Amino acid sequence: MQFDVLTLFPEMFNILNESIIGRAQEKKLININLVNIRDFSKDKHKKVDDTPYGGGAGMVMQADVVYDAYKSVANDKAKVIYLTPQGKKLNQKKVEELSKEKHLILLCGHYEGIDQRVIDKIVDEEISIGDYVLTGGEIPAMVLIDSVSRYVKGVLKDDSIKEESFSNNLLEYPQYTRPEVFEGQSVPEILLTGNHKEIDKWRKEQSLKMTLEKRPDILENIELSEENKKILEKLKK
Ligand code: ADE
Secondary structure, eight states, X not given: OEEEEXXXXXXGGGGGGSHHHHHHHHTXXXXXXXXXXXXXXOSTTOOOEEOOTTOOSSOEEOHHHHHHHHHTTOOTTOEEXXXXXXXXXXXXXXXXXXXXXXXXXXXXXXXXXXXXXXXXXXXXXXXXXXXXXXXXXHHHHHHHHHHHHTTSTTSSOHHHHHHSTTTTSSOOOXXXXXXXXXXXXXXXXXXXXXXXXXXXXXXXXXXXXXXHHHOHHHHHTSOOOHHHHHHHHHHHO
């Protein structure tokens, strides 16, 4: 999968060279191409922004500079995403949907924003990572690349995606490893029995319990199986 990132701060993306996303790049499962918008400045001082028409605080990134940066990677089949708190909020469903694309171009704003005319011209979709304001779109772009890349074949072990939080719409069951006793607390006995059928059942119950306790809002918005409905009724008592 191809990610082109249009940014004034390409160095910020160095953290994606670590761990799972770093390995995914080495294995060429994903390619992250960082485009420095400043390279497209027409100004001898490499200026990329200017004061807003109509006055007001802050600076606005110039339409022509951003457009030239975009044109350096543009492709009819690519989807262009602008990271902005005004966008649609990212969730696991959206992440999964975006992972089906072959090519994403991510536009990161900084300062007060980007001239609206280039946004109108090139952007297909606006995405926010939550209802708070960050200093720029770089961290949101990294959140998007990380979450989407996990769905690219070969990036994770095959069953990791299936078992995790949100992909069955419920939160994940708790996990334990050695030592068997930690600060006086033992691992739940069922996990030591080797009875996989009973362990699966326990884990399913725990998933429902976690969701009921921590994110009851999720349960209101999903279709539960008859089996899960019964377990949930029992847990509520
Ligand atoms: N840029 C600044 N804040 C943001 C947010 N919450 N989501 C996406 N892009 C942003």
